Amino acid sequence: MLRPVFLTLLLTSASAQALAQSPAETVPLLREIKEWVIGCDNLRSCHALSAPSGMNEEDYSSLTLHIWHQAGPEGYLRLRFDHRGQGADLSTLLLDGQQLGLELTRDLQVELDDQGGDPDVQSYGVIEDAAARRWLQRLRNGERLQLAGEQEAHVSLSGLSAALLLMDAVQGRVDNVTALARPGKGAASLVPARMPAPLLRAFPAAPLLTPQEQAGLVAAALQAITPEEGEPEPEAKVGALTAQQAMTVTRYNCAAYNCEFDVSRRQRQAPYTETRLDLQPLPLDGAELQGSVGYDQATGTLSYFYKLRGIGDCGEGGTWVFDGERFQLSEFHRMPRCTGVGYGDWPSLWTAVPAP
Numbered sequence: 001m002l003r004p005v006f007l008t009l010l011l012t013s014a015s016a017q018a019l020a021q022s023p024a025e026t027v028p029l030l031r032e033i034k035e036w037v038i039g040c041d042n043l044r045s046c047h048a049l050s051a052p053s054g055m056n057e058e059d060y061s062s063l064t065l066h067i068w069h070q071a072g073p074e075g076y077l078r079l080r081f082d083h084r085g086q087g088a089d090l091s092t093l094l095l096d097g098q099q100l101g102l103e104l105t106r107d108l109q110v111e112l113d114d115q116g117g118d119p120d121v122q123s124y125g126v127i128e129d130a131a132a133r134r135w136l137q138r139l140r141n142g143e144r145l146q147l148a149g150e151q152e153a154h155v156s157l158s159g160l161s162a163a164l165l166l167m168d169a170v171q172g173r174v175d176n177v178t179a180l181a182r183p184g185k186g187a188a189s190l191v192p193a194r195m196p197a198p199l200l201r202a203f204p205a206a207p208l209l210t211p212q213e214q215a216g217l218v219a220a221a222l223q224a225i226t227p228e229e230g231e232p233e234p235e236a237k238v239g240a241l242t243a244q245q246a247m248t249v250t251r252y253n254c255a256a257y258n259c260e261f262d263v264s265r266r267q268r269q270a271p272y273t274e275t276r277l278d279l280q281p282l283p284l285d286g287a288e289l290q291g292s293v294g295y296d297q298a299t300g301t302l303s304y305f306y307k308l309r310g311i312g313d314c315g316e317g318g319t320w321v322f323d324g325e326r327f328q329l330s331e332f333h334r335m336p337r338c339t340g341v342g343y344g345d346w347p348s349l350w351t352a353v354p355a356p
Contacts, residue, residue, distance in 0.1 A: 025040070025166070025169055025170045027040050027041065027042055027043075027044050027170060028040060028041055028042050028283040028284060028332070028349040028350060029170060029349075030284060030334055030336070030347060030349060031166060032051075032053070032336060032337070033159040033162045033163050033166065034053065034156075034158040034159025034162070035050060035051065035052055035053055035156035035157075035158045035159050036048055036049065036050060036051060036159045036160060036162075036163040037049055037051045037335070037336060037337055037347060038163050038166055038167065038347070039334070039346075039347020039348065039349055040167070040170045040171075040349075041348050041349050041350055041351045042195065042197075042198070042283070042349070042350055042351060043071055043194055043195045043196075043197055043351050044071035044170055044171050044192075044194065044195055045068070045069070045070045045071045045075065045194070045348075045351070046068070046069050046071075046166075046167040046170055046171065047066065047067070047068050047347045047348065048066070048067045048160075048163045048164070048167060049064055049065065049066045049067070049341065049345070049347070050063075050064055050065045050155045050156065051064075051335075051337040051339045051341070052156065052337070052339060053337065060152060060339075060340070061152060061153065061154050061155065061339070061340075062083060062084045062085050062150070062152045062153045062340070063081060063082070063083050063084075063088075063145070063147060063150075063152075063153040063154060063155055064081070064082045064084075064155070064339065064340070064341055064345075065079065065080075065081055065145070065155045066079065066080045066081075066082065066345065067079055067132075067136070067163075067164075067167075068080075069167050069171065069180065070194065071170075071171050071192075071193075071194040071195065072171075072191065072192070072193050072194035073178070073188045073189055073190075073191040073193070074188070075171070075178075075191075075194060076129065077129050077132045077133065077180070078125065078126065078127050078132060079125065079126040079132050079135055079136075080111070080123055080124065080125045080126070081108070081123065081124045081125075082121050082122070082123050082341075082345070083121065083122045083123075083124070083147075083153060084120055084121050084340055085120065085153075087122055088122060088147055088150070088153060089147075090105060090108050090124050090147070091105045091108075092147055092148035092149070093105065093145055093146070093147060093148070094145070094146045094147075094148055095138070095139070095142045095144075095145055096142050096143055096144060097146075100138070103134070104134060104135055104138060107126045107128065107131035107132075107134070107135070108124040108125070108126060109124065109125050109126070109127065110122070110123070110124055111123040111124065111125045121342070133180075136164065136180055139157055139160060140157070140160060140161050140164070140181075142157050143156070143157055143158065144156055144157060145157065161181055162181075164180040164181035165180075165181035165182060167180060167181075168180055168181050168182065171191065171192070172191055172192040173191055176188065176190060176191055178191055197351055197352055197353045198328070198329075198352040198353075199352070199353060199354070199355040199356075200321050200323070200328050200330055200352050200353065200354050200355060201321075201323035201324070201328065201355050202323070202354065202355065203299055203300030203301075203321055203322050203323065203324075204242075204300075204323075204324045205298075205300075206240040206241055206242050206243055206297070206300075207240060207243055208240055208297070209238060209239070209240050209246060209268065213238075213246065213268050213269070214238055216269075216270055216272060217236075217238040217246055217248055217266060217268070217272055218236045218237075218238055218248070220248070220266065220271075220272035221236040221238070221248035221249075221250045221262070221264065221266075222234055222236050222250065224250070224262060224264070225250055225252050225262055227252050227253060228253055231252065231253050231254075232254070234250050234251060234252035235250070235251045235252075236248055236249070236250040236251075237249050237250075237294075237295070239295045239296070239297030240268075240297045241265060241297070241300070241322060242324065243268075244267060244268060245265055245266065245267060245268060245275065246265075246266055246267075246268045247263070247264070247265060247266075247295045247297070247302070248262075248263070248264045248266055249261060249262075249263050249293055249294065249295050250262040250263075250264075251293075256310060257291075257307050257309075257310045257312075258290060258291040258292070258306060258307060259291070259292065260290070261289055261290065261293040261304075263277065263289050263293060263295075263302070264277070265277045265278075277327070278325065278326035278327060279302075279320060279326075279327045280320060280326065280327060280328055280329040281329075282318055282329065282332055282350075283332060283349055283350060284334070284349065286316055286318060286332060286334070287304070287306045287316055288304070288318070289302075289304050290304060290306045291304055291305050291306030291307055291315065291317075292304065292305045292306075292307075299321070300321055300322035300323075301319060301320070301321055301322075301330070302319070302320045302321075302322070302327055303317065303318065303319040303320070304317060304318055305317040305343070308336075308338060309338050311338075312342075312343065313335070313338050313339065313340050313341055313342065314335045314336065314337055314338035314339070314341075315334075315335065316332070316333060316334040316335070316346075317332075317333050317343060317346075318330075318331065318332040318333070318350075319331045319332075328352065329350055329352065330350075330352050331348065331350055331351065331352070332348070332349045332350035333346040333347065333348055333349065334346060334347060334349055335347065
C-alpha cells in the first residue's frame, strides 16, 4: 500500500505534468510579437511569418519566412521562404553577415505552384521535420537573415524565439521532445491530439431564380438603401438560396477600395420579406461582410474580403456555406501587417472540412 505522503507527491507530480501538457492559450489566436505575426486556428495548428512592424519604405522586405506547425503528436513542421521579384539564389543567405552553409541551404527545395499563384513570387521549402528543426535551432540564435547583394531581401529574427514558444504553448508542447522553442524530455505521445475539425454540411442546390423573381428582389433590395448625397447609386445582386428564399447583396457608399454592403435573406415572392440571415459569428470580432462581398448560388457560398490597403496584402476575409438552414463558417484569415503577402498565405484562424 502507498504511504499517504508518497501518494500525495505522486498525484501532485501527475497533476503538474498534466498541466504542463495542457494548451495554455485560447484559440483561435492572432498575435504580433516584434517582427513576427502568429496565428493559430480552431484546431490549434499554427503559422508564424516574418512581418516588418514598420510601415516605412525602408522597412519593406521582399523575403518572407513562413513556419507552419500542425497540432497533435505527429503534426508536421515545415518552413518556406517566399521571394518577391527576380529569381533569387538562397544559397547566398547570410545570417548576421555570415554564410549559412551547405548543411542548411541544401535542405531548400524550389516549390512549383500549379494552383495559379503569383508568378512574381518564388518559393523555397524545407519540408522534412529534422531539416526544419535544424534551421530553427540555427536561426533562433541570430538577429537577421539577408540575401547577399539584396538590401530589400531580409528577415528580422527579432521575436522568433517568443513566436515559437507561443506556438508550443498553444499546442501543449512546452518541455516536450516535439517543442520548437523549449524542448524537454516529455514523450511525443503526451502532446494533446489535434482537435476535430467542424464538419460542413453540404449545400442543397436550389432552383434558379426566374427573371421575374430577380427583378422583384433587386427592386426590393435597392429600396432598402438610401445612399449618401453625392454617392453613386447602389448596385444589387441576387441569387437563389432555397426554393422559397434568395440572397440579396447590395453595394453602396464605396470608398477607395472598400464598400458598405447590405446582405439580406428574403422570400423569393412579393413582398420579398426579409428573414434571419443566421450567420455563424466570426472569431476575434471579425469585420464580417465588409469591403467586398459576394454570394455564389451554385455553391451556397457567402464570402467577404476586407482590405487594409489597396493592393490587398493585409486585412481579413471569411467564407460561409449554407446548409439549408444557416450559414456555417468555412474559413477565416487575417493579416494585420501590410508586407506584400497574398491572401492565400495569411494566417488561417478557422478550419472546417466537408462532411462525408
